[in-house]
Amino acid sequence: MVKLKINLFINFESTYIASIKNKLLLSSNSLQTKYRKQISKYEREGFYKILFSRRDVRSHFIKKDIPLTTILRIINAAHHAPSVGYSQPWNFILIKEEQTRMKIKNSFLREHQKAIRLLENNKAKQNKYKSLKLEGILESNLNLCVTYDYTRFAPFIIGKTSIPETGIYSVCCAIQNLWLAARAEEIGMGWVSIISNRELKKILEIPKYIKPIAYLCLGYVSEFSQTPDLEKSKWLKRLALNEIIYLEKWGNQVRKNG
Numbered sequence: 001m002v003k004l005k006i007n008l009f010i011n012f013e014s015t016y017i018a019s020i021k022n023k024l025l026l027s028s029n030s031l032q033t034k035y036r037k038q039i040s041k042y043e044r045e046g047f048y049k050i051l052f053s054r055r056d057v058r059s060h061f062i063k064k065d066i067p068l069t070t071i072l073r074i075i076n077a078a079h080h081a082p083s084v085g086y087s088q089p090w091n092f093i094l095i096k097e098e099q100t101r102m103k104i105k106n107s108f109l110r111e112h113q114k115a116i117r118l119l120e121n122n123k124a125k126q127n128k129y130k131s132l133k134l135e136g137i138l139e140s141n142l143n144l145c146v147t148y149d150y151t152r153f154a155p156f157i158i159g160k161t162s163i164p165e166t167g168i169y170s171v172c173c174a175i176q177n178l179w180l181a182a183r184a185e186e187i188g189m190g191w192v193s194i195i196s197n198r199e200l201k202k203i204l205e206i207p208k209y210i211k212p213i214a215y216l217c218l219g220y221v222s223e224f225s226q227t228p229d230l231e232k233s234k235w236l237k238r239l240a241l242n243e244i245i246y247l248e249k250w251g252n253q254v255r256k257n258g
């Protein structure tokens with residue numbers, strides 16, 4: 001069934017696929033050669049520009065298709081993330097169909113209600129939470145589910161023998177690559193985690209042993225906010241660097257004055 005769905009999608013986009021297939025096959029080696037040289041000052045600036053202007057995007061999506069070549073470039077960037085023992089334990093499910101998205105949106109709505117009920121004893125916070133826009137499932141151009149396969153190249157994975165969670169950490173590295181690559185392409189991306197993984201697995205026909213890690217909404221946007229939405233709405237703010245850096249031992253903060 002899953003294979004059939006993938007085939008349908010591939011048929012739908014077959015002309016695109018045919019035109020880029022060779023490029024993709026070549027991609028790893030040619031890209032690694034292309035980007036091997038020293039990083040110039042301007043390239044470094046460009047990298048930080050992308051990094052600091054990346055945002056979690058839930059609104060401002062515009063109606064414009066992301067070309068398949070761009071989607072594949074972004075996913076290829078994700079696929080070049082570090083992974084424990086080079087296990088590459090990720091898969092990417094591309095979701096365009098509205099019916100599927102509606103089901104996922106309904107899962108969001110149910111989980112969202114549960115979260116609202118958790119704030120029953122704090123009406124002010126509950127109202128603020130209710131006012132936040134926390135997903136762009138239907139408005140975005142493409143939804144993407146990133147999954148974790150703990151069986152890939154198992155059982156012996158270098159680096160995973162003591163800390164099994166390193167498999168999931170690897171998938172998160174891929175997601176961050178994807179987020180930055182999307183920003184570099186002027187594409188907004190939002191992570192929706194207010195979803196039932198159990199329902200998500202059912203809707204997307206994900207096998208039992210595969211774990212969904214992220215449900216992402218991607219699309220071109222009219223603007224990227226300068227600050228995180230949760231900071232703009234005064235929900236939380238970014239911690240100062242000296243609050244998160246410890247010297248030599250846990251809790252030993254860098255003092256501001258000597």
Ligand SMILES: Cc1cc2nc3c(=O)[nH]c(=O)nc-3n(C[C@H](O)[C@H](O)[C@H](O)COP(=O)(O)O)c2cc1C
Nearest residue numbers: 054055056058133134135191192193194228229230
């Ligand atoms: C694991 C993870 C789950 C997240 N889930 C949601 C979510 O369900 N809804 C949402 O609006 N944002 C979600 N976010 C985005 C964060 O709220 C956002 O990254 C944070 O507020 C900082 O903003 P910025 O990404 O624009 O810098 C999630 C981010 C991460 C890393």
